[in-house]
Amino acid sequence: MDEKPQRFEKLDREGIGTSSMSRQPMYKYLDTETGKRTAIRRLLLKPELQDSFSQSAGLPSLNAAQEEEEDYYGVPCMTIREVSLLKVMNHKNVARLLHVEPDNEERFLRLYLEYAGVDLTTFFKENPIWASDPKVTKDLLKQLLHGVAYYHSVDAVHGNLRPHNVLIDIDSSKVNVQYNLLITNLQLLPDTLQSNYKAPELLLGSKELSPAADMFSVGCLFFEMLKKKPLFETRHDQIDKLFRLMGAPNEDNWPGVTQLYGKKLSEYRQLKPKNLSKTLFLSDVEPAGVHLLSKMLCLNPNKRITAADALKHRYFADVDPKQQPKTTITATASSSASTSASVNP
Amino acid sequence: MPEICSELPDYDPYNPLPLRADQGLERYSSAESFFMAANPEAYVSNSVLMSLRDRGLLVMYKYSECENFDPIVPFLAMTYFDRCFSREHFAPKLMGDIFLHDVELLALCCLTLAWKMRYKTFTVRKLQAEQPDLRVVTRMQFETMELHILETLEWRLHGVTPLCFLQYFEPDPTWVSRRKTISENII
Numbered sequence: 074m075d076e077k078p079q080r081f082e083k084l085d086r087e088g089i090g091t092s093s094m095s096r097q098p099m100y101k102y103l104d105t106e107t108g109k110r111t112a113i114r115r116l117l118l119k120p121e122l123q124d125s126f127s128q129s130a131g132l133p134s135l136n137a138a139q140e141e142e143e144d145y146y147g148v149p150c151m152t153i154r155e156v157s158l159l160k161v162m163n164h165k166n167v168a169r170l171l172h173v174e175p176d177n178e179e180r181f182l183r184l185y186l187e188y189a190g191v192d193l194t195t196f197f198k199e200n201p202i203w204a205s206d207p208k209v210t211k212d213l214l215k216q217l218l219h220g221v222a223y224y225h226s227v228d229a230v231h232g233n234l235r236p237h238n239v240l241i242d243i244d245s246s247k248v249n250v251q252y253n254l255l256i257t258n259l260q261l262l263p264d265t266l267q268s269n270y271k272a273p274e275l276l277l278g279s280k281e282l283s284p285a286a287d288m289f290s291v292g293c294l295f296f297e298m299l300k301k302k303p304l305f306e307t308r309h310d311q312i313d314k315l316f317r318l319m320g321a322p323n324e325d326n327w328p329g330v331t332q333l334y335g336k337k338l339s340e341y342r343q344l345k346p347k348n349l350s351k352t353l354f355l356s357d358v359e360p361a362g363v364h365l366l367s368k369m370l371c372l373n374p375n376k377r378i379t380a381a382d383a384l385k386h387r388y389f390a391d392v393d394p395k396q397q398p399k400t401t402i403t404a405t406a407s408s409s410a411s412t413s414a415s416v417n418p
Numbered sequence: 419m420p421e422i423c424s425e426l427p428d429y430d431p432y433n434p435l436p437l438r439a440d441q442g443l444e445r446y447s448s449a450e451s452f453f454m455a456a457n458p459e460a461y462v463s464n465s466v467l468m469s470l471r472d473r474g475l476l477v478m479y480k481y482s483e484c485e486n487f488d489p490i491v492p493f494l495a496m497t498y499f500d501r502c503f504s505r506e507h508f509a510p511k512l513m514g515d516i517f518l519h520d521v522e523l524l525a526l527c528c529l530t531l532a533w534k535m536r537y538k539t540f541t542v543r544k545l546q547a548e549q550p551d552l553r554v555v556t557r558m559q560f561e562t563m564e565l566h567i568l569e570t571l572e573w574r575l576h577g578v579t580p581l582c583f584l585q586y587f588e589p590d591p592t593w594v595s596r597r598k599t600i601s602e603n604i605i
Contacts, residue, residue, distance in 0.1 A: 118561065118565075145541065145542075145543070145557075146541070146542035146543060146546075146557045146560045146561070147527070147530055147534075147542050147557075147560040147561050147564045148531075148534075148561060148564045148565060148568065150534040150538055150540065150541075151426060151538070153531065153534050153535065153568070153573075153575060154426040154427075154534070154535065154538075155426055156568075156573045157535070157573050157574060157575040157576055158426060158427070158576070160572070160573050160574050160576075161435050161574070161576050173569075173572075173573050175565055175569070177562075177565070180561075227427070227435075228426075228427035229426055229427065
């Protein structure tokens with residue numbers, strides 16, 4: 074279990090799930106310096122476990138890990154890049170990195186990430202009426218897209234977008250209740266054994282996380298906001314269900330797909346895309362929303378809508394532009410602790 | 419299950435944070451002091467520290483030489499070294515009784531960190547293959563010294579340097595073609 078450093082006080086009753094790395098319960102902590110709530114993400118100082126996607130997909134074999142470690146000296150390159158980038162990221166809808174603490178004995182880093190409110194699944198369960206309000210859905214999706222667009226604007230990808238990593242904080246102190254959304258990147262065990270928010274190119278064998286892959290995950294989350302259930306219940310038949318819904322990839326809808334994934338694709342029948350509104354029972358959703366969803370779930374990553382373009386989609390035409398969050402980035406000495414961009418209570 | 423790779427940007431000396439062109443100058447100006455040596459006047463006037471710094475500079479000069487030499491790497495590494503050494507005036511005791519060797523390891527690890535920020539293909543093992551005398555440094559010595567540097571720098575490796583201001587003081591849109599020459603002068 075994570076030890077409590079002096080600066081951070083464990084909020085005992087506020088467990089948030091089980092760590093996918095340590096298999097231990099994860100808790101929230103109070104940062105006594107900033108008054109913010111935080112949650113810990115661990116990054117091993119070994120190369121084989123640093124990628125959250127590979128963790129949620131299962132650990133590599135011991136032999137592979139040993140071989141990789143043999144070739145590795147010093148702190149992993151991607152760990153250095155990820156933490157140093159998190160240090161300068163500053164956006165209202167992205168969890169701030171408040172503190173980094175190495176555990177030299179066990180060779181991992183504790184990243185204290187800002188935590189606010191509850192995760193998306195808990196929000197649906199605890200607030201069924203608010204969560205059913207189309208205006209709330211639209212507002213939350215817009216905030217999610219702002220956060221994802223920010224990641225992409227700094228040439229980074231999130232790579233692990235799922236309900237556990239989308240936090241909603243309700244501010245009911247004002248006349249109009251406000252919902253603040255925060256994207257974090259914690260390694261919590263997902264409800265199912267495998268991540269079922271992966272883009273088709275990843276399922277077909279691509280090893281590269283990309284902004285387009287993030288947008289597919291956003292599409293899955295958008296559906297979940299609309300229907301309060303996952304688009305794909307389990308991952309083992311996700312690709313089959315996706316092709317039944319969106320049609321199977323071919324050279325017409327995804328030029329070059331045969332060369333990239335032809336062998337894997339030969340296992341699947343050629344299917345035509347279905348009407349999303351009917352198939353997914355989205356008749357209560359405005360047509361612009363269904364159109365945006367179809368753009369996010371587009372099979373071809375090159376044609377999938379970007380976060381910046383999604384924010385300009387007509388689905389958001391009636392949302393007050395004044396509510397757009399500020400985008401800032403800073404590198405001042407006190408930035409992680411005291412900048413004004415905050416969604417905390 | 420194949421490992422899935424997350425792309426994280428290479429260090430860009432001209433826009434390290436990174437920022438849009440219209441929001442850069444003010445941000446870089448306010449952030450620059452954090453990326454400089456602490457108490458620079460006291461640091462440069464301390465002859466002992468400066469002679470140790472010269473030693474660090476020699477280490478970087480020697481080991482950064484390679485086929486595709488990139489001057490940004492030792493330049494960035496030297497800013498890490500100055501930020502570390504001006505704040506702490508010491509290096510962790512990892513190389514036996516001779517302090518100078520610890521300073522050399524400090525300089526070497528500033529260099530490996532800068533390389534890792536610039537090129538994701540860089541590994542210490544490749545460097546050791548090219549520079550056989552570095553094989554005496556163990557994995558744990560590399561890791562401990564790199565972690566010491568990262569903690570001293572508070573993990574802020576997106577160094578703001580004079581190169582960040584080039585685009586603001588060279589308004590000519592063709593400046594990119596002369597960027598290399600100007601950068602060489604700064605370095």
